[in-house]
Amino acid sequence: MATHRSYALWSYCGLRWSRVMRCSPLPGFRSSWPRGPLGVRHLSQEKQATETHFGFETVSEEEKGDKVYHVFESVAKKYDVMNDMMSLGIHRIWKDMLVWKMHPFPGTQLLDVAGGTGDIAFRFLNYVEAQHKGKLKRQLRAQQNLSWEEIARKYQNEEDPLGGSRVVVCDINKEMLKVGKQKARAQGHKAGLAWVLGDAEELPFDDDKFDVYTIAFGIRNVTHINQALQEAHRVLKPGGRFLCLEFSQVNNPLVSRLYDLYSFQVIPVLGEVIAGDWKSYQYLVESIRQFPSQEEFKEMIQDAGFEKVTYESLTSGIVAIHSGFKL
């Protein structure tokens, strides 16, 4: 809670907590204050008490950041079990599809923003490891006359099972990251993974640093979505890819009716029963309804400078994956 209060204080002062609380030894951290793509810091804008929404509630922008922080601080420990319960495991398939769509190449440098408890990062690591193992096997098969000692030596010399791929999980919430780190230990992920406390609106990374930027179920919670998109564009290398998995607009009227019923009648109840937190799950279903449609969000991504922007709706549009390139 003390950290949360300090976030509020720094925000109030027109400074951002993520700038101050850098917690990763990764190289390439930005040493100066961030600039927008036009080189301008909008400090005066940050100080204005502009109104926005938090679910169906109208709040000041300052308040929204605090409230979102509190939601994820509160749900962190039950976050993963809640997702399985609410979606009957379907969120796992959506996340798998995001990583399949990414189809990372050997050596991919991924930034997973609003990465929370690490679901995208772990999928990415499993994918690149399997891909790298497959490549090694194919290479060995091509050299069929090798002795078993030579094969063993080849495997042992392979120091990096990820083939140079790396992922940085960046999230504004300490509690979500804490759960993520525990999961990483439990699942045996050590190499190629870094955890960074930071704000999607002011990423603590240099320009042109990553091959892929992902954000799954995160951008809906950000106060200035345009600012987050511009930051995504800034940190990607030329040729880099933006991928976003987010709730979207249901395109089938029958599914829409059932989904609304399910969202408003069932999800907050599950939130209360499983996580002891009705309000956070009411925020979840309300925030889904406030998020732009597939087409509107596509335009926002284009406005941030991305090209070849496309999207794919999944499960009747309950969620969509948007993709764009920095060219």
Ligand SMILES: COc1cc(O)cc(C/C=C(\C)CC/C=C(\C)CC/C=C(\C)CC/C=C(\C)CC/C=C(\C)CC/C=C(\C)CC/C=C(\C)CC/C=C(\C)CC/C=C(\C)CCC=C(C)C)c1O
């Ligand atoms: C605080 O912020 C957050 C917290 C978080 O924990 C997570 C997030 C981010 C979110 C995720 C990572 C994903 C979370 C997943 C969801 C929100 C769920 C998405 C929903 C679905 C995949 C299912 C969609 C449901 C439908 C299309 C409608 C089907 C629903 C029914 C047949 C039930 C209709 C409901 C009623 C008639 C109300 C009365 C019913 C009951 C009291 C019985 C209770 C029923 C159930 C528990 C049924 C559950 C059924 C399903 C899950 C349907 C699955 C089937 C398919 C779509 C094929 C975050 O930001």
Ligand SMILES: C[S@@+](CC[C@H](N)C(=O)[O-])C[C@H]1O[C@@H](n2cnc3c(N)ncnc32)[C@H](O)[C@@H]1O
């Ligand atoms: C629904 S969770 C998604 C976690 C993970 N990506 C997943 O798919 O399971 C949303 C995450 O967004 C994070 N978040 C909210 N606002 C943020 C911001 N401005 N910058 C970075 N992360 C943010 C929250 O702390 C939370 O961990």
